[in-house]
Amino acid sequence: xxxxxxxxxxxxxxxxxxxxxxxxxxxxxxxxxxxxxxxxxxxxxxxxxxxxxxxxxxxxxxxxxxxxxxxxxxxxxxxxxxxxxxxxxxxxxxxxxxxxxxxxxxxxxxxxxxxxxxxxxxxxxxxxxxxxxxxxxxxxxxxxxxxxxxxxxxxxxxxxxxxxxxxxxxxxxxxxxxxxxxxxxxxxxxxxxxxxxxxxxxxxxxxxxxxxxxxxxxxxxxxxxxxxxxxxxxxxxxxxxxxxxxxxxxxxxxxxxxxxxxxxxxxxxxxxxxxxxxxxxxxxxxxxxxxxxxxxxxxxxxxxxxxxxxxxxxxxxxxxxxxx
Amino acid sequence: xxxxxxxxxxxxxxxxxxxxxxxxxxxxxxxxxxxxxxxxxxxxxxxxxxxxxxxxxxxxxxxxxxxxxxxxxxxxxxxxxxxxxxxxxxxxxxxxxxxxxxxxxxxxxxxxxxxxxxxxxxxxxxxxxxxxxxxxxxxxxxxxxxxxxxxxxxxxxxxxxxxxxxxxxxxxxxxxxxxxxxxxxxxxxxxxxxxxxxxxxxxxxxxxxxxxxxxxxxxxxxxxxxxxxxxxxxxxxxxxxxxxxxxxxxxxxxxxxxxxxxxxxxxxxxxxxxxxxxxxxxxxxxxxxxxxxxxxxxxxxxxxxxxx
Numbered sequence: 323x324x325x326x327x328x329x330x331x332x333x334x335x336x337x338x339x340x341x342x343x344x345x346x347x348x349x350x351x352x353x354x355x356x357x358x359x360x361x362x363x364x365x366x367x368x369x370x371x372x373x374x375x376x377x378x379x380x381x382x383x384x385x386x387x388x389x390x391x392x393x394x395x396x397x398x399x400x401x402x403x404x405x406x407x408x409x410x411x412x413x414x415x416x417x418x419x420x421x422x423x424x425x426x427x428x429x430x431x432x433x434x435x436x437x438x439x440x441x442x443x444x445x446x447x448x449x450x451x452x453x454x455x456x457x458x459x460x461x462x463x464x465x466x467x468x469x470x471x472x473x474x475x476x477x478x479x480x481x482x483x484x485x486x487x488x489x490x491x492x493x494x495x496x497x498x499x500x501x502x503x504x505x506x507x508x509x510x511x512x513x514x515x516x517x518x519x520x521x522x523x524x525x526x527x528x529x530x531x532x533x534x535x536x537x538x539x540x541x542x543x544x545x546x547x548x549x550x551x552x553x554x555x556x557x558x559x560x561x562x563x564x565x566x567x568x569x570x571x572x573x574x575x576x577x578x579x580x581x582x583x584x585x586x587x588x589x590x591x592x593x594x595x596x597x598x599x600x601x602x603x604x605x606x607x608x609x610x611x612x613x614x615x616x617x618x619x620x621x622x623x624x625x626x627x628x629x630x631x632x633x634x635x636x637x638x639x640x641x642x643x644x645x646x
Numbered sequence: 647x648x649x650x651x652x653x654x655x656x657x658x659x660x661x662x663x664x665x666x667x668x669x670x671x672x673x674x675x676x677x678x679x680x681x682x683x684x685x686x687x688x689x690x691x692x693x694x695x696x697x698x699x700x701x702x703x704x705x706x707x708x709x710x711x712x713x714x715x716x717x718x719x720x721x722x723x724x725x726x727x728x729x730x731x732x733x734x735x736x737x738x739x740x741x742x743x744x745x746x747x748x749x750x751x752x753x754x755x756x757x758x759x760x761x762x763x764x765x766x767x768x769x770x771x772x773x774x775x776x777x778x779x780x781x782x783x784x785x786x787x788x789x790x791x792x793x794x795x796x797x798x799x800x801x802x803x804x805x806x807x808x809x810x811x812x813x814x815x816x817x818x819x820x821x822x823x824x825x826x827x828x829x830x831x832x833x834x835x836x837x838x839x840x841x842x843x844x845x846x847x848x849x850x851x852x853x854x855x856x857x858x859x860x861x862x863x864x865x866x867x868x869x870x871x872x873x874x875x876x877x878x879x880x881x882x883x884x885x886x887x888x889x890x891x892x893x894x895x896x897x898x899x900x901x902x903x904x905x906x907x908x909x910x911x912x913x914x915x916x917x918x919x920x921x922x923x924x925x926x927x928x929x930x931x932x933x934x935x936x937x938x939x940x941x942x943x944x945x946x947x948x949x950x951x952x953x954x
Contacts, residue, residue, distance in 0.1 A: 333793075337793060341805070344805070344809065345805060345808070345809060348808070348809025348810070349808065349809060458935070458938060458939070458942070459935070461938060462881070462931060462934040462935040462938050463931060463934075464885045464888055464889060464905075464927070464930055464931070464934070465889065466888070466889050466892045466893075466905075466908070467888075467908055467923075467927035467930065467931070470908065470911075470912065470915055470923050470924075470927070471924070471927070473915060473916070474915055474920055474923075474924070477916075478915070478916060478918055479918075485916060577798065578798035578800075581797075581798040581800050581801040581804075582798065582800055584800065584804065584893070585800070585889055585892070585893065588893055589912075599804075600893055600894075600895075603808045603895070604894070611808055615801075615805055618801060619797070619801075622796065622797055622801075623796070626796050
């Protein structure tokens with residue numbers, strides 16, 4: 323097991339290195355940030371000075387080595403635009419993205435699992451067919467367009483919820499969170515629903531397929547024969563068994579929710595990491611783009627690893643094949 | 647064409663004599679009304695996209711034909727010059743939305759199908775080769791596939807487009823990179839199953855060259871699952887392209903796809919001018935939904951495990 327984790331961590335370093343290499347050299351080709359940052363009427367000497375101040379006058383491979391050297395000590399460079407540590411700028415925005423992702427997953431799971439189980443228990447009922455039709459629609463709807471429709475209907479037409487931005491935040495153990503009280507939650511609701519829709523469809527389909535398989539198994543019959551109430555058979559025995567594959571998917575989807583937050587945050591002007599990276603791409607703020615991608619890739623690898631470990635802990639039949 | 651006569655699986659049910667494989671396939675596909683509806687919808691989408699230059703009421707890129715006085719007219723409004731009616735309204739530059747959507751559909755479909763075709767070719771070739779060769783090549787390739795599929799498509803595409811910049815070729819490169827791994831994985835597992843069947847053994851026994859076995863025997867017989875993956879992936883690619891273009895990372899403004907049209911309407915949304923964003927979105931939804939409906943049924947029809 324230890325060997326397995328060590329190997330995965332070594333692989334992590336390799337993936338991070340390749341990402342850094344690709345993004346660093348790729349961004350170098352796209353454009354010169356000095357062009358955007360310096361006053362357009364600035365003369366040559368002024369440009370050269372700006373270039374030197376940002377470390378852009380050195381050859382690219384030298385810049386990359388400096389970056390690597392600093393990265394090992396946890397310094398991912400200084401943002402051209404903010405003039406502060408890129409890592410700091412991103413970490414500042416992280417709670418906003420994470421609370422959005424968390425709320426979205428809560429919505430997707432708390433609605434998706436019961437609806438999926440229901441559709442699995444009564445696959446021929448009209449309600450189940452409606453649920454499944456809705457889930458195909460949920461798969462097909464492009465996230466960003468649904469976001470626009472949500473704004474149009476709930477903010478512009480009905481005026482129930484604010485359209486864009488993040489509400490007032492509250493300090494919770496040093497984290498600035500907005501969803502812990504109603505004023506802030508109002509702002510988070512539309513983007514979270516937007517982010518949740520695709521995952522909701524996915525969870526419904528999975529829970530339904532799992533339920534349909536599991537109800538045929540002997541342990542369900544046995545539990546019924548024992549005279550257990552229906553609620554207990556479904557709520558305890560069935561639920562436990564369908565949760566195993568669901569946990570894997572939910573874990574993996576948590577990562578993709580964070581990635582997809584880029585889209586939702588842009589639409590709802592939500593000040594998270596995703597909006598930051600899109601802005602940074604347009605402003606050629608290389609250190610922030612590189613740092614964001616490295617952080618997200620790293621988070622992803624950790625989530626994948628955690629899910630794999632959790633999976634083998636939950637289901638004793640699964641032994642990590644590479645654990646040798 | 648003797649290779650095509652070999653049944654995909656011995657479990658295929660016996661059919662009425664004289665019924666060709668295509669007819670049987672068509673009959674099974676048509677068993678689902680909703681799938682037929684999806685296919686009809688897809689046919690309409692494709693015809694509109696192909697015929698856009700001839701059937702669109704206006705050439706949306708001919709700036710000389712646009713009248714700024716007609717900007718942001720709601721659906722059904724007549725043009726100032728009186729010679730046409732804007733059925734779906736106009737955008738910020740007085741462009742007829744219906745025409746813009748038809749042309750946008752063209753771009754969206756082209757990008758989706760082109761990237762799907764390239765990714766399918768590349769992924770299938772690598773996957774089948776991995777299954778046939780085995781060993782180091784297979785291990786390394788599948789490791790790369792695993793790592794890549796661990797990341798969401800949008801993240802990989804975002805990295806690539808941040809690096810590559812805008813353009814039709816750039817977005818196709820990004821979409822191919824995102825998709826090839828799905829095809830490679832599917833092709834490999836399909837080919838692994840096929841490889842151990844008797845007809846491959848027989849082909850080897852006949853002394854056929856490796857190239858011939860892979861290209862004429864292994865590849866055609868591994869196709870059905872790939873077709874299913876392809877429908878799902880093309881729908882994904884179209885949605886992803888629209889999303890990236892909406893973010894301003896995909897196509898340049900000179901070739902507006904549906905995603906870019908929706909993005910252009912975004913600024914007018916808050917003032918209630920819904921049609922500029924909503925109708926291109928409806929066209930996008932119809933396209934993706936149609937492909938998904940067809941794909942769902944194809945999955946059932948092409949799946950030999952489901953007894954019919």
